[in-house]
Amino acid sequence: MRRVVITGAGTINPLGHDVPTTLAAMQAGTCAIGPLDIRDVDRLQIQIGAQVSGYKEADHFSRQDLTLYDRFTQFALIAARQAVDQSGLAFTDATAERAGVILGTSGGGLNTQDDNYRAVYEEGKNRVHPFIVPRLMNNAAVSHVSITHNLRGPAFTVSTACASSNHAMGQALAMIRSGMADVMMTGGSEAMLCFGGIKAWEGLRVMSRDGCRPFSINRNGMVQGEGAGVFVFEALEHAQARGAEILCEVAGFAMSSDAADIVTPSAAGASRAMRGALADAGIAGDAVGYINAHGTGTTVNDRTETAAIRDAFGPHADRLMVSSTKAMHGHLIGGTGAVELLACIMALRDDVIAPTVGFAGSDPECDLDIVPNEARQAHVDAVLSNAFAFGGLNAVMALRRF
Amino acid sequence: MSVQDKIIAILADQALLDVSDVTLDDTLDSLGIDSMGLVETIFAIEEAFDITVPFNANAPAESGFDVTSVRAIVAAVEGLVKERV
Incomplete structure (x- = not known):
């Protein structure tokens, strides 16, 4: 391949x-x-x-x-x-x-x-x-x-x-x-x-x-x-x-369907998509340093996504950085995954993790390192970008430093 | 039809129950109305009374619209109807 x-x-x-x-x-x-x-x-x-x-x-x-x-x-x-x-x-x-x-x-x-x-x-x-x-x-x-x-x-x-x-x-x-x-x-x-x-x-x-x-x-x-x-x-x-400059590798991708509810997301469906992307990329879960979350700011999405990340990564979820850039650029709906991929490329190329701005206090149901309010310098080799749609359709990209 | 009767009719319709099965002490839970059903119910209430209900599904408690029981919903709508007049 x-x-x-x-x-x-x-x-x-x-x-x-x-x-x-x-x-x-x-x-x-x-x-x-x-x-x-x-x-x-x-x-x-x-x-x-x-x-x-x-x-x-x-x-x-x-x-x-x-x-x-x-x-x-x-x-x-x-x-x-x-x-x-x-x-x-x-x-x-x-x-x-x-x-x-x-x-x-x-x-x-x-x-x-x-x-x-x-x-x-x-x-x-x-x-x-x-x-x-x-x-x-x-x-x-x-x-x-x-x-x-x-x-x-x-x-x-x-x-x-x-x-x-x-x-x-x-x-x-x-x-x-x-x-x-x-x-x-x-x-x-x-x-x-x-x-x-x-x-x-x-x-x-x-x-x-x-x-x-x-x-x-x-x-x-x-x-x-x-x-x-x-x-x-x-x-x-x-x-x-042709000697092109390479920004990063698109290492893997996976999609899944919740087959459950037309608007309420399922942690199981999201977790399957994340695990699928890792398997497709041949990346071990503990090699992932950053996830650009779907992170819409709704009560249900963020709680469910946290549970899904914990399910997919186990104890490594506590060592991951997870941020939602939607707090900065809003939810671009059908365009959002593309703009959010830029944050992933920045993480891999510039060693900068984009923050989750607007953070005002921890939710016990969202207990991840969400890189609150300020960008962070960090070296990561592999990242995921999550997108979970109404209709229960999940799509996760895996990128790797090249 | 009073505010209370109208609301009970809307809730009964949403819950697929007879109006006689809905009491003021019922809750959305006891009626089997989920979050999607609640959003539809609020829409029906807005249409029926020509009011705007300030409800955000993300923060129900902060919306200023009490949905903890049928009685609470009736009181909240009566308040909004009064404000409109």
Whole structure:
């Protein structure tokens, strides 16, 4: 089986518009959650979120392009461009047919849907722009990344709610390992911060009105974010043959289904996914130094995830560092695993563990070393990144220092 | 229909029970209403009384909406209805 490495990374998210800015913000423990600046926010119960600020779409794309690019596509394209540039790849020859793209998203072009439903239902218009369908479709981001970079191999979108990005990256890994492709652009993108997007989540009553405090005794819910993370996954020999800089190895992946409840997570399902990722990577549990937790800040997730980590790692759970960066960038839903993978790469390359900010006191049911409030210097050789979706779908990535 | 009767009807509907089987001393637990059922119940109450119930499933005790018994729910809704008027 071929080994797979990461040779490029790109992002735009609430913490920054590129990877260096984002990692610096994570290291500094920056919280990007604040008052939402969206239309009709006064009609929402939940009025906070982590938005990509200081972003003007016209600075990045032409007017013609923007008729086709929903915000989630824009984010994916910006992140993909950075990743390709860092990798040094150009898909101008036979490489193009051996290269593809798999991205995760949950809401797809939700802003486009929101705007146009508003136009026809609220404003009573009987006409919408001709490109609404290609703009809102969940595969729009994948297709535009493919078109922009001439990626002619496997290309599709994965949509598994909060685990979308991890499931997408797991598929990219599998395709390169099996020989179906040599290079895969992968990660995820989400832009759900619009009236309808928040209103739907509000109904579930799991959102916090005042902040995201994962694993903290006073946590009271999740906070949504937006943005994208895109990576270049490449067969090791392909990367070495062209002398590429290798950021880390994608060592393993596993997924599982709780087959239990549509919203309440199961520790057993999460534990099976973590153990599966370790087995797939050939990494012993006690070799893992850091886990980027799903850590949504809801009462149930954080308690269940703690139990799952204890189940998967046994006594080593007390020696692990576990942090949730969602307290800084919010929950990017279908894009979250991709942005959180950046924290894993930072741990492996820069010896910096991103903190869980907003921590205000221990919960006996979340008794792990959650790296509270301040980043920590530490040398780790292997890390996991957890994503557990509504629907009981779990997806865990294992990365190794290269 | 009084506030109490309406709430009992909503809870009975959620619990798949007859209204005569729901008493003021019942709890969500004794009615077999789980956290998902509670969220649906609160939605039904909001729709029935045109009120907003400040309930966060993560921190039920801090929500300012007492759901410890049918009696408590009735009292909490009566308070919210009064505030609305």
